[in-house]
Amino acid sequence: MADQNNPLVVPCKTLEEDLVLLHYGDLAGTERDALQSHLNGCTGCATYLRELGNLLPLTVKADEPAPTFWDDYSRELRHKLDATAEKKRWWQSLAVIFQPGLLSAAAGAAVVAIALAFTLGRGVWPTKDIPHDDEAMMEALPVAENLEFFKAMDVLDDLDLLESMGSQGGAA
Amino acid sequence: MNPRDEELVASAQKGDRRAFEELVERHKHKAYHIAFDFARDREEAKDLSQEAFLKAFSNLKKFDGRSSFYTWFYRILVNLCLDYKRRQKRAPSDEFDETVEHQLEPSHQPSIPMSPDQHVLAGQISHKVGVALQALPPKQRTAFILKNHQGLSIKEIAEMMQTAEGTVKVHLHRAVTALRQRLAEFA
Numbered sequence: 001m002a003d004q005n006n007p008l009v010v011p012c013k014t015l016e017e018d019l020v021l022l023h024y025g026d027l028a029g030t031e032r033d034a035l036q037s038h039l040n041g042c043t044g045c046a047t048y049l050r051e052l053g054n055l056l057p058l059t060v061k062a063d064e065p066a067p068t069f070w071d072d073y074s075r076e077l078r079h080k081l082d083a084t085a086e087k088k089r090w091w092q093s094l095a096v097i098f099q100p101g102l103l104s105a106a107a108g109a110a111v112v113a114i115a116l117a118f119t120l121g122r123g124v125w126p127t128k129d130i131p132h133d134d135e136a137m138m139e140a141l142p143v144a145e146n147l148e149f150f151k152a153m154d155v156l157d158d159l160d161l162l163e164s165m166g167s168q169g170g171a172a
Numbered sequence: 173m174n175p176r177d178e179e180l181v182a183s184a185q186k187g188d189r190r191a192f193e194e195l196v197e198r199h200k201h202k203a204y205h206i207a208f209d210f211a212r213d214r215e216e217a218k219d220l221s222q223e224a225f226l227k228a229f230s231n232l233k234k235f236d237g238r239s240s241f242y243t244w245f246y247r248i249l250v251n252l253c254l255d256y257k258r259r260q261k262r263a264p265s266d267e268f269d270e271t272v273e274h275q276l277e278p279s280h281q282p283s284i285p286m287s288p289d290q291h292v293l294a295g296q297i298s299h300k301v302g303v304a305l306q307a308l309p310p311k312q313r314t315a316f317i318l319k320n321h322q323g324l325s326i327k328e329i330a331e332m333m334q335t336a337e338g339t340v341k342v343h344l345h346r347a348v349t350a351l352r353q354r355l356a357e358f359a
Contacts, residue, residue, distance in 0.1 A: 008356055017345040024319055024344075026326055052348065058358055059301045059351065060321050063208050063217075070200070077196060077222050081189070084226050 011048035012038075019045060023052045177241040185232050192232070195241065196225050202322075203249055209321040210253035210313075212302050220256055224249035243331045250318075250332060254310045297358060304354040308347050315340050316347035 011019055018035055021027040027035065039046045096102075175183075175191075177198070183191035203224060208217035228235075228245050235244055305313060314333060318324045326344075330337045
């Protein structure tokens with residue numbers, strides 16, 4: 001392990017990317033040969049490559065679960081797949097009901113049904129809001145009687161006035 | 173003779189559940205290990221890889237065969253892993269907890285028994301590596317994990333990340349440079 005205070009080795013800047021690829025074995029042909037021969041004479045690049053070889057394997061955290069883990073894994077996933085398939089079926093049946101064609105047909109039918117109910121239902125069901133002619137008369141009658149009463153009161157007022165005028169004239 | 177992935181996919185698309193379960197059996201180990209490389213936790217890796225299979229199952233009809241099932245499926249998995257990491261980043265950051273690290277270690281113990289000091293050191297290295305990996309931008313982390321941990325070729329990674337091979341090389345180089353700086357003490 002390198003000393004923590006040591007500065008990092010500096011490889012040739014233009015070759016750094018190729019050195020990474022060489023480390024992973026992803027450099028081939030003439031490029032690889034040229035870099036190999038460069039490494040023979042360049043301490044910086046050679047040290048850098050060695051550093052990658054020490055450092056990068058450390059970043060891998062290996063994990064090999066026991067065979068029972070894989071049995072549980074498959075069983076658990078099968079249950080999840082069952083649940084997903086069930087949910088999918090449910091959505092599909094719902095989707096059939098709410099298909100765009102079916103939905104618009106149902107909406108059209110509803111509009112027609114409401115229109116028919118309004119048109120044909122007028123004669124069948126008595127309306128509560130609009131009173132019948134007789135009922136209207138019965139409601140208007142008391143009002144008309146009240147008017148007659150007030151008119152009669154006006155005549156009485158006039159008689160009193162005439163009477164008082166007559167008595168005044170007799171006195172004179 | 174075993175049917176190819178594409179044949180199994182075609183059967184599964186027609187509703188053959190057994191065909192899909194065969195695909196699961198073929199890919200579960202690799203899927204789990206990729207998820208583990210991102211999550212570095214056994215339960216999370218199991219959940220993430222299973223979630224990827226469920227997502228693939230639900231979207232199987234959308235698979236048009238332009239890429240291989242392998243590439244298509246691992247793209248789903250990697251995206252889920254990156255989303256998981258994003259969600260985890262939003263959660264409060266965890267301080268290095270030696271106890272937790274020790275609880276995780278037994279499942280990854282090498283065959284040679286370690287001394288208590290070595291065990292602590294291994295835990296510390298593992299934690300620092302985890303933090304350094306998490307600090308990488310998602311594309312660099314993906315390129316690095318798929319190359320360094322999974323040994324995929326640059327071409328395969330490019331297909332999975334839907335990018336050019338040159339771009340993958342740049343991401344990989346930048347990831348290695350950043351990790352080298354962060355983990356200089358172990359180089």
